[in-house]
Amino acid sequence: MDSVDELGATLAAARAGGRWWAGGLLYQVYVWSFADSDGDGLGDLGGLRQRLDYLRTLGVDAIWLSPIMPSPRTDWGYDVADYDVVDPALGGEAAFRGLMADAEAGGLRVLIDLVPNHTSDQHPWFQEALADPSSPRRAWYVFAEPRADGGPPNNWVDATGSSAWTLDPASGQYYLHNFLPTQPDLNWWNPEVRAAFEAILEEWLERGVGGFRIDVAHGLVKDALGRDDPPAPPGTHPWIAWAGKLKRYSANRPEVHEIYRRWHELVAKWEPARVLLGETWVLDPIELARYYGSAEAPELDLCLNVGFMASEPDASSLRRVIETTIAALPVGAIPLWTGSNHDVSRLATRWAHGDRERALALVALILLLPGAALLYAGDELGMRDGSVPPERVRDPMGQHADGGNVSRDPCRTPIRWQPGPGAGFTAPSVEPWLPFGDDPSVEEQLADPTSVLARTKAIIASRRAREDLVVGGIRFLDAPEGVLRFRRGTQTEVYVNLADGDRTVDVDGGRVLVGTRRRGSERVGGTLQLASSEVVVVDLDESSAS
Structure with a gap:
């Protein structure tokens, strides 16, 4: 956007x-x-x-x-x-x-x-695919021939880090599972x-x-050609x-x-x-x-x-x-x-x-x-x-x-x-x-x-009740290190202190709408002292909402 x-x-x-x-x-x-x-x-x-x-x-x-x-x-x-x-x-x-x-x-x-993405290996579709390689259900899953050395078709791995391919001994083909062998992937x-x-x-x-x-x-x-996945570059997040x-x-x-x-x-x-x-x-x-x-x-x-x-x-x-x-x-x-x-x-x-x-x-x-x-x-x-x-x-x-x-x-x-x-x-x-x-x-x-x-x-109650927090956009504002300060909509300002210590932030005039450590309706203006991990939502005065 x-x-x-x-x-x-x-x-x-x-x-x-x-x-x-x-x-x-x-x-x-x-x-x-x-x-x-x-x-x-x-x-x-x-x-x-x-x-x-x-x-x-x-x-x-x-x-x-x-x-x-x-x-x-x-x-x-x-x-x-x-x-x-x-x-x-x-x-x-x-x-x-x-x-x-x-x-x-x-x-x-x-x-x-x-x-x-996959079914159980006990699903009737897969049971039919295993029982009869000529069944139309076979094409509902990803079966492939082994490599020349008899190993898996490519280097794909499942969620456990093992090969994503398991051998079907009856047919000599491998079937694909990006998760457990009990979870065959659909085609x-x-x-x-x-x-x-x-x-x-x-x-x-x-x-x-x-x-x-x-x-x-x-x-x-999945890739129709079954090409090998590339190595992850150094520093790649372990989740991917x-x-x-x-x-x-x-x-x-x-x-x-x-x-x-x-x-x-x-x-x-x-x-x-x-x-x-x-x-x-x-x-x-x-x-x-x-x-x-x-x-x-x-x-x-x-x-x-x-x-x-x-x-x-x-x-x-x-x-x-x-x-x-x-x-x-x-x-x-x-x-x-x-x-x-x-x-x-x-x-x-x-x-x-x-x-x-x-x-x-x-x-x-x-x-x-x-x-x-x-x-x-x-x-x-x-x-x-x-x-x-x-x-x-x-x-x-x-x-x-x-x-x-x-x-x-x-x-x-x-x-x-x-x-x-x-x-x-x-x-x-x-x-x-x-x-x-x-x-x-x-x-x-x-x-x-x-x-x-x-x-x-x-x-949550403030989020549901306040239009700015339901359909307002967001604009980040200057704040001390460790603090997120942003405007929602026209009249709502949010402060989130993720620093390890207290922080002092500039605040326009208004009243506290909700906070993790403050009562609602407290008047604020000029500066605001935030404790570590404190969150404050301010309902800005009309003169401050611009």
């Missing part, structure tokens, strides 16, 4: 046109770890349904559910065995219908996680695969979902260098954009508006922007901003990512800001190093930036990574750490709803599927007006 005013105009027009995610707040529910209603130690849809009032009062607009389709759980739902039904382990169809009805009654939209060059997923989209839209979070959105199409290689040919192919242009056409027909949120695992903001498409040929509505998550958590680094992201966006695109999810260490640990005040400041920053915000369940609590001993590891990436990967289980530990055995997550006598962390529970924080949760809710 060419100017900050253009972003504000985009947000206002999108909001007026029914695109609720412009200025909206999304909340990721990792279902296995949210709430357990049947006492088996695993979260489920019934447990989530019982906690919808918490999400409604928190102030979220939509919830994104981790995969709810049947799965052998070699990757905890990201290995789908049937795209048409709800996993009985999560409560099945009846639980899903009840959840959808209650969510709609409470004004919450529900996004489901769609996994189109997105095949029009039958594309047609099948268009039907899956339509089916779930008919069932009332508010949209889709698309897993591995950048990775569906898999076993020392850049995924230039095994992902991020230009042909993937054809798919999202078509999906946008399908979804755009539905009212009220539905959203396509892509897991776009790229760092370059220009590359990220391509997944939005253009005003003439739109693609994804929201794109995971991995560059923001991968940033160092200091003021200058974050400002650079924010500005380059917005500058790269095409006209009409809406940025998405988030700091945590089920695949990476929680922001309270990764960015804040366990300092819950710093974690609150970073969550506040996410909530006060223009566009859509996405919180991972527990971010609003200052929740840190849990401690998972080796004998309790459930994450297959942690169990197959050939490429230096570590378990993702610490960022997936269950929510503590209350003190005591079971923590309100499961029955008191039941061992949860992963151990609980030791952060204050939801119940304890709800009872404490100074808690991270209470202060996060206050910021």
